[in-house]
Amino acid sequence: MDLLAQNFQNIKDQLPAHVKLVAVSKTHSTEKIQELYDLGQRVFGENKVQELLEKQPQLPKDIQWHLIGHLQTNKVKYIIPFVDTIQSVHSEKLLREISRLAEKEGRTVKVLLQVKIAEEESKYGLSFSEAKNIVEDYQNNRFPFTELDGLMGMATFTDNREQVQQEFLALKKLFDEISETVPLETLSMGMSDDFLTAIACGSNSVRVGSAIFGSRQYL
Ligand SMILES: *Cc1c(COP(=O)(O)O)cnc(C)c1O
Numbered sequence: 001m002d003l004l005a006q007n008f009q010n011i012k013d014q015l016p017a018h019v020k021l022v023a024v025s026k027t028h029s030t031e032k033i034q035e036l037y038d039l040g041q042r043v044f045g046e047n048k049v050q051e052l053l054e055k056q057p058q059l060p061k062d063i064q065w066h067l068i069g070h071l072q073t074n075k076v077k078y079i080i081p082f083v084d085t086i087q088s089v090h091s092e093k094l095l096r097e098i099s100r101l102a103e104k105e106g107r108t109v110k111v112l113l114q115v116k117i118a119e120e121e122s123k124y125g126l127s128f129s130e131a132k133n134i135v136e137d138y139q140n141n142r143f144p145f146t147e148l149d150g151l152m153g154m155a156t157f158t159d160n161r162e163q164v165q166q167e168f169l170a171l172k173k174l175f176d177e178i179s180e181t182v183p184l185e186t187l188s189m190g191m192s193d194d195f196l197t198a199i200a201c202g203s204n205s206v207r208v209g210s211a212i213f214g215s216r217q218y219l
Pocket of ligand 1: 024026047068069154190191208209211
């Protein structure tokens with residue numbers, strides 16, 4: 001078995017059956033993505049629209065592409081025809097645009113609300129109260145061509161496990177609270193370095209990149 005296959009198997013062995021794996025393929029080649037596809041993986045995450053648009057046409061059409069990075073309103077139109085889930089909805093304006101363009105395309109698009117749980121200023125995301133307001137508008141049918149599938153969050157980049165745990169647990173609490181009014185499927189938390197902690201805190205979908213593909217070379 002080559003390294004990619006070994007890494008993939010190793011991650012799968014650690015995931016409980018109810019946890020979905022989104023393989024984060026950003027910066028990695030279509031050959032590597034194809035190799036992972038051939039090993040059975042179907043859900044892939046990319047964080048840049050441009051990169052996703054270059055890769056998507058070269059790869060099998062039944063890949064479920066998740067956009068996990070910051071999305072600008074003016075770029076939504078490019079991914080609406082094929083994207084499976086937009087995990088990084090960080091504003092009401094963006095969600096309105098997704099719904100508007102999904103209607104034009106004759107489809108609904110699954111979305112996750114990205115909630116800010118980390119301390120870092122650099123990380124995007126809705127506050128808890130903003131997320132609740134959007135959920136209320138969603139219930140009032142303001143984004144009819146979207147399907148609110150759940151929440152996504154990224155913990156602070158730190159060795160302090162306790163802090164990471166607290167951040168994940170806070171999002172799980174919000175997830176449970178919202179689930180009382182709107183049924184949510186997906187709580188997307190956890191990356192290569194913290195997915196086991198995230199799962200212990202209630203995550204049912206992890207976004208794993210470097211632990212499968214190896215470290216990223218940014219050019
Ligand atoms: C890059 C990225 C990941 C994966 O990170 P790894 O540490 O390589 O597993 C997960 N989520 C988001 C939003 C990312 O941008």
